[in-house]
Amino acid sequence: KQEVTQIPAALSVPEGENLVLNCSFTDSAIYNLQWFRQDPGKGLTSLLLIQSSQREQTSGRLNASLDKSSGRSTLYIAASQPGDSATYLCAVRAMDSNYQLIWGAGTKLIIKP
Amino acid sequence: EPEVTQTPSHQVTQMGQEVILRCVPISNHLYFYWYRQILGQKVEFLVSFYNNEISEKSEIFDDQFSVERPDGSNFTLKIRSTKLEDSAMYFCASSQTRRSSYNEQFFGPGTRLTVL
Numbered sequence: 001k002q003e004v005t006q007i008p009a010a011l012s013v014p015e016g017e018n019l020v021l022n023c024s025f026t027d028s029a030i031y032n033l034q035w036f037r038q039d040p041g042k043g044l045t046s047l048l049l050i051q052s053s054q055r056e057q058t059s060g061r062l063n064a065s066l067d068k069s070s071g072r073s074t075l076y077i078a079a080s081q082p083g084d085s086a087t088y089l090c091a092v093r094a095m096d097s098n099y100q101l102i103w104g105a106g107t108k109l110i111i112k113p
Numbered sequence: 114e115p116e117v118t119q120t121p122s123h124q125v126t127q128m129g130q131e132v133i134l135r136c137v138p139i140s141n142h143l144y145f146y147w148y149r150q151i152l153g154q155k156v157e158f159l160v161s162f163y164n165n166e167i168s169e170k171s172e173i174f175d176d177q178f179s180v181e182r183p184d185g186s187n188f189t190l191k192i193r194s195t196k197l198e199d200s201a202m203y204f205c206a207s208s209q210t211r212r213s214s215y216n217e218q219f220f221g222p223g224t225r226l227t228v229l
Contacts, residue, residue, distance in 0.1 A: 034217065043222035044156070044204060051215055089156065098169040099144060099208070099216060100158035 002027045002094040006104035014112050015082055021075040021107045023090035028068045031093040034101065035064050035075050038087045047075075047088075080111045115139045117221035119205050125227045126195055134190045134224045136205030145188045146206040146218060147180065149173070156204070162188065195228045202226075 003026045013019055023033070035047045048057045050066040050073065057064050063076040077084060087108045091101035118137045126132050138145050147159040160170040162180055179191045188207075192199055202225050206218040 032215065032217075036220075041225075044206075044220040046217060046219055049215065049217045091156070093216060099146065099161045099218075100169055100171070101148075101156075101218060102158070103156040105155050 002030075002092060002096070002102045004090060004092055004102055004104040006088075006090060006107050008107060009105065010108040010110070012110040012112060013080060015080060017080050018076065018078050019080055019109075021077070021088050021109070023073040023075070023104055025071045025073075025092050025102075027094060027096075028071055029095040030068065031095060033064075033066055033073050033090060033092045035062075035073075036089040036091065038089055038106065040087075044089065077109075082111045082113050085109055085111045117205055117207055117219055119203075119221035119224050121224060122222065123225045123227070125229065128197060128228055129194050132192050132195055132226065134192075134203050134205075134226070136188045136190070136221055137186050138188055138205065138207030139209070139219060140186070142207035142209045142219075144168075144208045144216070145180075145182070146208075147190045148204045148206065148220075149201040150204065150223075151198075151201040159190070192226075195226075197228050200226055200228045 005024050007022050032051045034049045037045045048064040050057045061078040066073045087106040089106040091103045120135045145162045150156045158171050160174045161168045177193045181189050202223045204223045205221045208216050208218045
């Protein structure tokens with residue numbers, strides 16, 4: 001059964017730093033992986049989707065990589081800003097399901113001004 | 114930019130009551146989903162819906178739950194007799210394509226359900 005883990009659970013860094021969030025999954029048979037942002041008490045904003053055949057995707061200051069064989073993805077945030085403070089979730093769509101996403105618990109990111 | 118909308122934003126109900134959570138998916142999307150997130154826990158899949166029928170459901174989605182697309186725009190989740198443990202944030206999502214590897218799901222802002 002697919003399981004998704006995110007480490008660390010929380011991260012606090014000064015503004016301006018580049019940082020990496022990690023996501024690992026136990027079964028490499030996936031269709032894709034999505035990174036989301038969740039602000040407190042709010043909805044889930046899709047940041048990036050990486051298809052299983054891709055190695056990385058970029059959107060602005062965000063870059064997500066995927067190493068399917070090792071079951072890992074990273075989300076790189078360049079030049080962090082206080083507005084980046086949120087919980088970042090990764091979710092995979094496993095090949096043994098139709099469309100459901102299987103979620104990690106998230107990394108709570110705090111960017112200190 | 115098109116977005117998924119959900120109503121109400123917060124619903125408070127008594128245990129044993131029926132609730133209906135409403136969602137309006139993005140207009141040209143064909144696949145619809147409900148997920149939930151109990152406070153402090155992971156997001157969990159409930160059900161996916163395509164072509165007016167359930168395509169997949171989780172163990173959580175028991176006989177107390179049902180989904181419906183009553184018209185061309187709304188997608189609803191009904192909980193027949195709510196329990197305390199149904200208290201959670203419920204998210205609706207939709208996606209457009211059937212392509213397996215590119216099926217980006219877009220989420221609404223959620224409905225916070227509180228069962229007293």
